[in-house]
Amino acid sequence: MPKNKRSRRSEPSTASAPYSLSSREKSHQQPSSDQPDLKSAGTNLIAPNTSLGQHFLKNPAVVTAIVAKAAIKPTDVVLEIGPGTGNMTVPLLQQSKHVVAIEYDNRMVREVLKRVEGTDQERKLQIIQGDAIKTRFPFFDVCVANVPYQISSALVFKLLSHRPMFRCAVMMFQEEFALRLTARPGEALYCRLSVNTQLLAKVDQLMKVGRNNFRPPPKVESRVVRIELRNPPPPVNFSEWDGMIRLLFNRKNKTLRSVLLTKPTIKMLDENRRTQKALNNGNNNMNNEFSMMEEEGVEKGAEQIIEEVVALEQWKDKRASKLDLDDFLSLLAEFNKRGIHFA
Numbered sequence: 001m002p003k004n005k006r007s008r009r010s011e012p013s014t015a016s017a018p019y020s021l022s023s024r025e026k027s028h029q030q031p032s033s034d035q036p037d038l039k040s041a042g043t044n045l046i047a048p049n050t051s052l053g054q055h056f057l058k059n060p061a062v063v064t065a066i067v068a069k070a071a072i073k074p075t076d077v078v079l080e081i082g083p084g085t086g087n088m089t090v091p092l093l094q095q096s097k098h099v100v101a102i103e104y105d106n107r108m109v110r111e112v113l114k115r116v117e118g119t120d121q122e123r124k125l126q127i128i129q130g131d132a133i134k135t136r137f138p139f140f141d142v143c144v145a146n147v148p149y150q151i152s153s154a155l156v157f158k159l160l161s162h163r164p165m166f167r168c169a170v171m172m173f174q175e176e177f178a179l180r181l182t183a184r185p186g187e188a189l190y191c192r193l194s195v196n197t198q199l200l201a202k203v204d205q206l207m208k209v210g211r212n213n214f215r216p217p218p219k220v221e222s223r224v225v226r227i228e229l230r231n232p233p234p235p236v237n238f239s240e241w242d243g244m245i246r247l248l249f250n251r252k253n254k255t256l257r258s259v260l261l262t263k264p265t266i267k268m269l270d271e272n273r274r275t276q277k278a279l280n281n282g283n284n285n286m287n288n289e290f291s292m293m294e295e296e297g298v299e300k301g302a303e304q305i306i307e308e309v310v311a312l313e314q315w316k317d318k319r320a321s322k323l324d325l326d327d328f329l330s331l332l333a334e335f336n337k338r339g340i341h342f343a
């Protein structure tokens, strides 16, 4: 989908011109008996606002496949982000106990409501109008989303930290974003997003979805992934972890030594060290790492400690682009042991 900036308009836009279907699109919309009827979606009456990522799924087979991958149980509460005109909302309602949908555009909110009005599904649907990133998520078992690609990253991080844990999230993303989620060390797409997501969740690639399955077609191909949070979560302070990963992936192909031994990084780590020390002194904890180091008269600055760590055999000449989760976890432990903290 387009890489436009997120639009944050105070007034959601209204349709300026009818959006009519080409005959090819019409033929795509013929539902089979076991597929959702997307014809009643009314998307042909509303001009899609592409700055809100409004590319609606028009192929009922894709909708059915996504909903099937979510393996929804009749007792489930489903969270849908960006229901649009409700193409997925209707089958989700049919299979679950309750659907909470968060939609930014009030034209879409009206459209979904219109679609279920007077049906058995009406009482099972709750729509929240607002920005999904700023909205507090309710309790849910499964999340299903075909979202504007400009909020993908914020949404993934929001889901990764959501509690209580949910069973899974089945989500459509721009192809490259989806591939970043599962990229492995040494692959070109391996990045901070890959490492952070894989630390906190298991991600599976489920299917590719071509541009022509959407109306209007986005500029890029898409993929559907399933995200399952690791339970229990890894025993790591995430802000500290992310502080280190963010630094190292700023220049992922440089050696750890050259990324960490820069003036601003040393300054920042020394400041963190002083803060940590003040906090620890405030807590009057005589057993902490600083008081032990002071007693031994071995207190060092961040620069010296970084030199020491990156000279260790396992880190010598290593680059973030080639390190895996276990490597990063032991690197962080190595620094923490010496009183260096990244947050």
Ligand SMILES: C[S@@+](CC[C@H](N)C(=O)[O-])C[C@H]1O[C@@H](n2cnc3c(N)ncnc32)[C@H](O)[C@@H]1O
Binding pocket: 052, 053, 054, 055, 056, 057, 058, 081, 082, 083, 084, 085, 086, 087, 088, 102, 103, 104, 105, 108, 130, 131, 132, 133, 145, 146, 147, 148, 151
């Ligand atoms: C790609 S369309 C998908 C519509 C529908 N789920 C489908 O598959 O046909 C994305 C939807 O997300 C909505 N949206 C955009 N930004 C949003 C945000 N920040 N929070 C919630 N919904 C948003 C758009 O208005 C649009 O209806």
